[in-house]
Amino acid sequence: MNLNEQVFSYVKSASRGIHKHVLKILSQPEKFVEVNFPVKMDNEDINIFKGYRVQHSSVRGPCKGGIRYHPKVSLDEIKGLAAIMTFKTALLDIPFGGAKGGVVVDPKKMTKPELKRLSEGYVKAMVDFLGPEKDVPAPDVYTDSTTMAWMMDEYSRLVGKYTPAAFTGKPIDKGGSKGREEATGTGGAYVLLEAAKSFGFVPSETTVSVQGFGNVGSVIAEQAQSFGFKVVAISDSKGGIFCEKGLNFGKVKAHKKKSGSVVGLPGTVKISNSRLLTMPVDIIIPAALENQITEKNAKRIRAKVVAEMANMPTTPEASRILENRKIFIIPDLLMNAGGVLVSYFEWFQNKRDESWTLERVNKELEKKMVSTFRSVFNLSKERGISTRAAAYRIALERLSESLEYKL
Numbered sequence: 001m002n003l004n005e006q007v008f009s010y011v012k013s014a015s016r017g018i019h020k021h022v023l024k025i026l027s028q029p030e031k032f033v034e035v036n037f038p039v040k041m042d043n044e045d046i047n048i049f050k051g052y053r054v055q056h057s058s059v060r061g062p063c064k065g066g067i068r069y070h071p072k073v074s075l076d077e078i079k080g081l082a083a084i085m086t087f088k089t090a091l092l093d094i095p096f097g098g099a100k101g102g103v104v105v106d107p108k109k110m111t112k113p114e115l116k117r118l119s120e121g122y123v124k125a126m127v128d129f130l131g132p133e134k135d136v137p138a139p140d141v142y143t144d145s146t147t148m149a150w151m152m153d154e155y156s157r158l159v160g161k162y163t164p165a166a167f168t169g170k171p172i173d174k175g176g177s178k179g180r181e182e183a184t185g186t187g188g189a190y191v192l193l194e195a196a197k198s199f200g201f202v203p204s205e206t207t208v209s210v211q212g213f214g215n216v217g218s219v220i221a222e223q224a225q226s227f228g229f230k231v232v233a234i235s236d237s238k239g240g241i242f243c244e245k246g247l248n249f250g251k252v253k254a255h256k257k258k259s260g261s262v263v264g265l266p267g268t269v270k271i272s273n274s275r276l277l278t279m280p281v282d283i284i285i286p287a288a289l290e291n292q293i294t295e296k297n298a299k300r301i302r303a304k305v306v307a308e309m310a311n312m313p314t315t316p317e318a319s320r321i322l323e324n325r326k327i328f329i330i331p332d333l334l335m336n337a338g339g340v341l342v343s344y345f346e347w348f349q350n351k352r353d354e355s356w357t358l359e360r361v362n363k364e365l366e367k368k369m370v371s372t373f374r375s376v377f378n379l380s381k382e383r384g385i386s387t388r389a390a391a392y393r394i395a396l397e398r399l400s401e402s403l404e405y406k407l
């Protein structure tokens with residue numbers, strides 16, 4: 001099953017009673033484009049890169065979703081991730097649809113000037129599809145606020161007007177929102193705290209491991225620890241580290257900055273990424289890439305809770321195994337929704353020429369993440385369905401209401 005098929009298997013499991021026309025409309029993206037665009041490399045050669053943008057749905061507002069740079073980007077993956085954004089924005093009840101973009105590239109093999117020209121080339125190729133009222137990109141895997149600044153500047157140049165609302169996740173001095181960079185991780189930490197209350201977990205007695213130490217993983221690991229959870233293991237693409245008494249994130253970050261990886265930090269034990277997922281901790285947080293928990297390792301997971309910060313880290317088969325084993329899943333649709341929520345705050349501020357304080361951003365973020373967790377948790381209990389099915393169900397009902405007028 002490719003990623004897009006996986007997403008729709010989740011949709012199907014939540015679709016009882018939803019009108020078949022609604023499901024038919026949502027089963028395909030509204031629009032997608034594949035571009036092959038030239039980028040001048042530092043050695044003066046021209047390389048051609050393949051880029052995608054998929055607009056899954058604009059029924060509830062402008063399309064919204066990140067852009068990833070990764071050698072394994074494929075159209076099916078981007079289609080699935082775009083559809084997830086449609087359901088995520090509907091679950092949060094914000095006035096956006098869903099989109100996603102990507103470039104097939106290994107950013108680790110490019111210099112900064114090359115990445116800048118790549119980002120500008122992508123925007124040049126896509127300019128007709130983008131815009132504050134059409135489709136608003138944001139960062140994703142291996143793209144960040146600097147990428148968004150390059151893209152927003154190029155977009156503004158091409159349309160002849162400074163247009164900060166065309167991209168979110170920008171640096172603050174380029175119209176970014178306070179708190180956006182950390183929003184996905186911070187939002188997840190608020191959900192984790194609320195979930196812990198629901199289960200009667202005492203944070204200081206609750207052990208956590210986090211897979212991935214990028215934008216999302218590093219923030220949730222540190223935030224969870226600041227809320228009192230004991231974060232004992234983390235990893236990146238080179239491997240993981242474990243420390244029984246809890247990790248010191250000042251030291252972890254300094255070591256990663258110096259050496260390029262978390263691995264090798266003195267006072268920690270090296271572990272593999274696969275070991276990290278099957279360790280005897282209370283909560284595991286996959287925060288790297290898709291398909292990390294599969295039918296191969298789901299039976300060996302020993303955590304009580306899987307909190308999905310990455311998009312689609314658990315395959316449908318693995319999800320069923322975890323549910324049968326009564327392991328509680330906080331689904332990606334909810335758990336990592338803080339990023340797009342604060343992207344919405346950023347877009348809103350740009351359109352009104354406002355600048356919110358960090359305190360206001362985090363207060364609004366916490367309020368929405370906690371209330372959305374409660375809605376998902378309560379519906380799952382009321383109907384005896386999984387939390388994932390409950391999250392998709394709430395989204396599907398909202399999308400049905402919006403689509404009703406179009407049928």
Ligand code: NAD
Nearest residue numbers: 140141142184212213214215216236237288310311336339
């Ligand atoms: P990132 O590029 O900043 O970080 C990715 C991390 O994963 C890095 O630490 C990398 O070393 C690690 N990694 C890569 N391959 C790995 C592997 N095989 N095993 C273990 N670790 C590996 O990306 P990010 O923005 O933190 O995104 C992570 C996940 O969160 C993705 O699934 C993304 O779609 C999702 N997400 C991101 C945002 C956001 O705002 N950035 C919002 C919602 C969801």
